[in-house]
Amino acid sequence: MNWLKMIRLGMIHMATAVSLVPITGVLNRIMIHELGIMASVVAALIILPHLFSPIQVFIGQFSDRHPLWGYRRTPYIALGIILCVVGSALTPFAAFAMDANFWPGLILALLIFGMWGIGFNVAVVSYLSLASDLSPSHLRSRTIAVMWFMMITAVIGTAIGAGRALEDYSPTRLIEVFAICAGVALLISVLGLIGLEPRNAVPVSHEERHSAANSVRTVVSDPLARRFFVYLMLMLSAILGQDVLLEPYGAQAFAMNVRDTTQLTATWGGATLLALLLHGFFFSRWLSNKRGAAIGGIIAASGLTLIALSGILHLQPLFVPSVALLGFGTGIATATNLALMLDMTTPQQVGLFIGAWGVADAAARGLGNLLAGIIRDITALVVGPTGAYVTVFLIEALILCTALILLRTIDVSAFRSQRRELGQLVAVIGDA
Numbered sequence: 509m510n511w512l513k514m515i516r517l518g519m520i521h522m523a524t525a526v527s528l529v530p531i532t533g534v535l536n537r538i539m540i541h542e543l544g545i546m547a548s549v550v551a552a553l554i555i556l557p558h559l560f561s562p563i564q565v566f567i568g569q570f571s572d573r574h575p576l577w578g579y580r581r582t583p584y585i586a587l588g589i590i591l592c593v594v595g596s597a598l599t600p601f602a603a604f605a606m607d608a609n610f611w612p613g614l615i616l617a618l619l620i621f622g623m624w625g626i627g628f629n630v631a632v633v634s635y636l637s638l639a640s641d642l643s644p645s646h647l648r649s650r651t652i653a654v655m656w657f658m659m660i661t662a663v664i665g666t667a668i669g670a671g672r673a674l675e676d677y678s679p680t681r682l683i684e685v686f687a688i689c690a691g692v693a694l695l696i697s698v699l700g701l702i703g704l705e706p707r708n709a710v711p712v713s714h715e716e717r718h719s720a721a722n723s724v725r726t727v728v729s730d731p732l733a734r735r736f737f738v739y740l741m742l743m744l745s746a747i748l749g750q751d752v753l754l755e756p757y758g759a760q761a762f763a764m765n766v767r768d769t770t771q772l773t774a775t776w777g778g779a780t781l782l783a784l785l786l787h788g789f790f791f792s793r794w795l796s797n798k799r800g801a802a803i804g805g806i807i808a809a810s811g812l813t814l815i816a817l818s819g820i821l822h823l824q825p826l827f828v829p830s831v832a833l834l835g836f837g838t839g840i841a842t843a844t845n846l847a848l849m850l851d852m853t854t855p856q857q858v859g860l861f862i863g864a865w866g867v868a869d870a871a872a873r874g875l876g877n878l879l880a881g882i883i884r885d886i887t888a889l890v891v892g893p894t895g896a897y898v899t900v901f902l903i904e905a906l907i908l909c910t911a912l913i914l915l916r917t918i919d920v921s922a923f924r925s926q927r928r929e930l931g932q933l934v935a936v937i938g939d940a
Contacts, residue, residue: 513642514651518658519700520635523589524628525659526693527596529666530686531624533773534674535599537755537766538682543607551752551881553617556625558874561867563626564633571634578707581638588634589697591627595620597690600683638705653788660784664777671770736852736918740868741875742911743845746904747808747838749876750815753884754831757897761819762827775828776835783839791840797851798920800844802912808837809908816901819894851920880904 532554539545567584576583602620606613643651666689673685728734754776755769783804791800811834818826880900888896 511654513704514654515658516700516704517635517639517642517651518655519696520585520589520631521655521659522662523693523697523700524592524631525662526666526689526696527593527624528628529663529773530670530689531596531599532751533667533755534670534682534685534766534770535603536752537759537769538600539603539606540753540756541759543603545603545606547753547756547881547884548878549606549614549881551877553621554752555874555877556621557628558870560622560625560629561870564629567630568633568637571637575708579705581634581641582701582705584634585631585638585697585701588627588629588631589694589701591623592631593627593690593693593697595622595624595627596693597686599624600679600686604679642705656784657781660777660781664774664781667770667773667777671767671774674770675765675767677766732919733852735914736848737868739911739914739918740845740849741872742907742914743805743841744869744872745876745879746812746908746911747834747841748873749880749904750812750834750901751873752877753880753897753900754815757815757819757894757901758827760897761822761894762824764824772828772831775831776838779832779835780839780842783836784843787840787843792843795844797844797847798915798918801841801848802915804837804840804842804844805908805912805915806837808834808841809905809912811835811837812901812905812908816898816905819898819901848920876904 536550536554539550540547571580571584598620599617602613602617604613605616639651639655670685670689673688674681728737754772758764758769758772787795787800795803811830811832814826814830814833818824818830883900883903884896886896887899891899
């Protein structure tokens with residue numbers, strides 16, 4: 509596994525990010541603020557990839573056993589990317605259809621956003637499986653790091669480019685920008701994918717796959733693992749639940765134009781990337797994973813609180829730095845919680861535990877965004893639009909603080925010691 513292959517895998521990861529950013533960084537604001545569609549409806553459409561995430565288990569198992577034309581992953585990656593980019597390019601039409609005639613438009617939106625969500629999941633599980641196939645175990649962490657770095661870079665670049673292109677917003681221009689992003693995503697994926705997977709190759713390492721239900725059942729049966737599972741869901745739902753509301757909040761509270769709110773994604777992503785780099789090269793040398801997760805959570809909670817405060821005080825100069833602070837905390841929390849997750853994964857049950865952590869991630873992202881939209885719509889009836897956004901951000905900060913309290917009760921060393929003793933007991937029984 510050389511650097512060129514890692515970069516080409518990263519290009520496929522970049523392609524999905526390029527198709528995702530216009531929806532979560534531009535269209536969410538247009539639908540909620542300009543078109544007046546309920547935030548809960550927008551959130552429900554945007555979380556479809558997370559609702560469809562269980563199909564990843566089926567697609568992963570199917571591609572393991574049913575190669576096409578001698579390739580285990582390439583045809584499935586191609587199918588996923590095509591569905592993803594075509595669905596993404598069509599989402600503005602669905603938004604405008606809902607604005608013109610809500611119920612028929614909603615049916616069309618469910619079909620189009622569903623196409624995007626299914627394609628996203630098919631592509632993701634297939635290229636991650638390919639990364640596992642091509643990477644020896646000792647190089648997997650480096651491969652994932654390269655892919656993650658390239659993905660965050662794509663998020664930042666797409667947000668900056670889309671923001672500049674939409675400086676003079678119009679529905680026609682929005683459709684053009686989405687089409688350009690889809691074309692770029694398709695081109696990047698083709699350059700990364702063609703010739704990457706050897707034909708009729710045997711994977712370097714093939715690990716048993718487990719269903720999401722089996723993974724969760726195994727985890728919740730263990731008190732320490734169950735506590736960590738709940739912590740992960742609370743933490744992720746709090747940090748990522750703001751995703752669908754940040755841009756419409758900037759438009760509502762500070763009258764920011766489409767370009768400026770789109771740049772918020774670049775600000776958040778840049779701060780996240782900086783935090784990941786600093787943690788990888790410096791902080792990880794003297795910070796334990798648990799302490800780093802706590803610090804990242806505190807920074808992110810501070811960012812959410814200041815975002816709410818900027819709206820209360822009508823201080824736009826405070827808003828953008830607060831978004832950067834949230835991104836920086838997210839980066840630290842991402843790196844450290846990923847390491848904690850691996851610490852809470854036993855070698856004998858890698859597939860089961862990784863599957864459970866994946867369920868926690870997908871469920872938290874989906875529920876966090878959906879609940880944020882619902883709370884915003886309900887509280888807007890009482891405290892007005894800006895007050896509703898402020899309420900959501902304060903609730904998310906409170907949830908994050910609750911997660912940090914729960915983190916203090918999690919003892920990774922006790923979990924690993926308990927699992928080691930259980931493994932020894934099983935070995936003794938087996939010998940007997």
